[in-house]
Amino acid sequence: MVLMRQEIGDVLRDFRLQKGRTLRQVAGEASVALGYLSEVERGQKEASSEILAAVADALDTPLSVIMGEVSERLAVVEGLTMPLGDRVPDTVPAELVSGYATELVS
């Protein structure tokens, strides 16, 4: 069974790291307990809609962008689209894409 909270957690963590923010910073700005946000990122807790909105706001990222990324990763897990790594032609050096591809299939 594909569980959305795992994809949401991965995406929230990836956006946070991409912006160079710590759990403590984002939790503080979103007024969410640090331990709770950590559990959400690890896919262990469901985030309510209010908390998702507050975390998206703290990440300066529209919720639609976060959920768009969640949808794309769900499609990979559901086998509806290939992970990026499989779509990249052999002529592109692997090191240029491996980081992102690894994220997509993790």
Add this chain to the structure above:
Amino acid sequence: MVLMRQEIGDVLRDFRLQKGRTLRQVAGEASVALGYLSEVERGQKEASSEILAAVADALDTPLSVIMGEVSERLAVVEGLTMPLGDRVPDTVPAELVSGYATELVS
């Protein structure tokens, strides 16, 4: 504040109606209480990841497709994209698009 459960509820209801299914049928197949599914569709209850997966399965619709639609509607609410009605050129008769446009902006 943009609340994801409202968009999820709208999308689940729209997919269900599009497939001509009743609340009772989908709730039964997903092993979810009818009243609970009804509240989820009205955006009054958060659906857990397990329930979302079961309802998506009962609707024969991949979760990625449901969440992709949720993401697109969130983008409209967030003002990141225009609702479909605003993008349609004047030469297209309004009655051809009004139903879908109304759904998108509702």
